[in-house]
Amino acid sequence: MDAASHRLHGRASHFVRETPLWKLPASALGLKLADGVECWLKLEHLQTGGSFKARGMMNRLLANEIPASGVIVASGGNAGIATAAAARALGVRCEVFLPGVSPEAKRARLRALGATVIVVGELYSDALAACLARRRETGALLTHAYDQPEVVAGAGTLGHEIERQGGLPDSVLVSVGGGGLIGGLAAWFEQRSRVVALEPERAPTLFRAREAGEPVDVEVGGVAADSLGARRIGAISWEITQRQVRDALLLPDEAIRAAQLWLWKELKLAVEPAAALPLAALQTGAYVPRAGERVCLIVCGANVDPATLA
Template sequence: MITRADVDEARARIEGRVRRTPLIAVDPGAFGGQTWMKLEFLQHTGSFKARGAFNRILEAQANGDLDPAVGTVAASGGNAGLAHAYAGAQLGVPVTVFVPTITSPVKLAKLQALGANVIQAGHEYAGAYEAARIHAEGTGALFCHAYDQAPIAAGAGTLGLEILEDLDGQVDTVVIAVGGGGLLAGVAAAVEGTARVVGVEPTGAPTLAEALRVGSPVDVPVSGVAADSLGARRIGDIALDVALRTGARSLLVSDDDLIHARRLLWDHRRIAVEHGAAAALAALTSGGYVPEPGERVVVVLCGANTDPSDLVG
């Protein structure tokens, strides 16, 4: 479980380590309400994951839970690994990252450039996760979960505090892409009592939708254009706990919706994001989420580690 207090502590801990990313207004009336986009893809390493990575490592260092000679290990489709590699490099901590074979060449090259020890294992995130757990048990490395650890989720939630401050608390809804749910958990905890959260998932990986339907995390098959970043097989326990506590809901979008939203961002704003990061906007552009008149909505664009070749030309 995480609360607003955990997010506040995370913010104090990572202050000066991460960027405060911009919040920009969308053309009035574009989606029926007042809409802003949180440009979190401008964060270090191109995604929100840097927030949780710094929080996890710094908290472990403070508590004496990190052996600096052994370092950390993470399993990641790319973005969490990039974040941990960057945080480790900044803090002088060695990092090993296990990635699935579907990880994009762009992310692999960036991981290696940051100095991480990169090992491919399994076709999907689940295979990389199991290999990372075995590595942690065998070496004593600090295991850094991609999404289902309190420090990771609380760190991610710090962007929610920025949203509240930038809008003086005048926000009704925050729309967020969901893979394993760490970002949703952190932001929902940060804005609890002020704004609602809508999680948006690809139809090919409905982890939160299925968990809400049956009342507990369950494995789902993973497929689709966003599988490299929203490819977790099940929602995290922390995310489901926060979603149930705060009333966060799930909304599903198709691959075509993701592709269309991503293309709109490029064509109209020259913003290149991952298909997964386009999920939040796809909820609005597809008509899956229609704001009420005057509703104040923030769409979080959470990752930019993509091959832009299919956007140009």
């Protein structure tokens, strides 16, 4: 984690932004909670590339020698955008494999960043299989969307930033797909804060792994499938969350969508469904803070088609 922070605040200081930490009373989010609850919105959707992924992808690139064939990634969209943005900043080639579920807005963003975009299959697992086959041909540096040490450590620098900006929160609510973000945050906070895993009911990788006692494949779909569409929790994050994360909660698509629209209509935050799970957890009562709790909501990504927020 220290090495990642050094890289990102040194060689990548022009690329990785310090995003705002917005402290609000619960009432400002339309919530009726226990007395004195303070909600911290970590506005990581304002990060380069529109999501937290910029941290891990740039850390991966800086930590390795990049061959002439460049870098390659499979993604639901956000990891691809972050990799493409990092590759452009470093002046190297980038290929991105996307599943059919990825929205056109993300594909257009990737092309604008100069990446070669290949759409394969319907789900992230299809894109990953094609990406790995292509890598064997070209020898390009692979950036995994969530399951590489440099990627998880890069995501963990978000926790360092939160603590430096606002002190130690009592709890951190974070969305889970493949688990790179929660793995990094849980590794940073080490139970000094209560890190709570939030997943859509239709993409429950960590929840099902806990039921089975090990990572397993799950069927994925629903409103957040483009960014939380991994079929299996990553091995690194599985190991970290087993030690550091007690709570794994599921939320219905209807609640996620309602929270996403609330953030847009009331706060003018244009975010993707994955970024709305923390608010949905509070709105539905899936997570109930105690009196005086400082709860940090990770607003993780903004790569959304604005037309869907109408």
